[in-house]
Amino acid sequence: MLSERQEQIISASIGLIDRLGIQGFTIKNLSKEIGISEPAIYRHFVSKVEILATILDGFRQRVSIYHEEKSAVQLPAQERIEQFFKMIFNVFADNPTLISVIFAEEIFRNEPALSQKVMEIQQINEKELSAIISEIALKEELKDTPVETLVMMFFGPVRLLARKWKMQDCRFDLRKEGDQLIQTIIKMISL
Structure with missing residues (x-):
């Protein structure tokens, strides 16, 4: 648990x-x-x-708690994917400055401990999404596609959309555009 001053330092x-x-x-x-x-x-x-490790740990903890809570609820796979990305877009929409840290892994290259934390966040999300995707009835053309490739089909565009939104000074509705993006990808891969 961070003190009030530590929270202030993290935010600043x-x-x-x-x-x-x-x-x-x-x-x-x-x-x-x-x-x-x-x-x-x-x-x-x-x-x-x-300080940077604490920022990354906070994001990882938020993602882990989300996955734990959602694993207890039985929903169709497509709905779980939608909710997962809705959570991500909500976090970014509520905290736009986080995008600058979370998607700036290149700044952590020279700090192995920070690189490892970014990798852990990515692995948690990829593992959860892989498990959900494996439950989806894929289009015939995609049945032999590695799950890792399908996971990249989600995370690549999500990252691009979040960065675009941030670079355009948050001038469009990230939640709405994010929902449309995820819906489109789901339609592209599933029956």
Whole structure:
């Protein structure tokens, strides 16, 4: 459980990364943003890497809780896919700055611990979606397609749509466009 100050630091960090990029995410800029000294930040987090790890852990935890809750509910596979992506689009629509962190895995390349966290989030989502897709009656042409390929058919366009929405200053309804995207992909692959 994070303290109120840690939550403030996390929120300000996400905002800085969103506005200034990872290069602008410095402890000096963060301290100015929050209005506390740099040593005060270090009393809550030992490094920028720990702050970034906490951001990623929070997102992973949110996704894991979602999957646990939904696994208890028996719904048709297509509906579970729709709800899963609805959750993702809701999280991004409610927290647009998260897109700058979650889809910026290239900034974590030099930090193996952060790369691992991004990979874990991706693997959790891919595993869940793979299990759901395996329950769908696929079109004849796709029956021999590896499930991993079908999973990419969802996540690639979702990432593109989220980044487009963010780059266009959130000027269109991400939830509506996301729902339409997922519906279209489902129609493309299933009977």
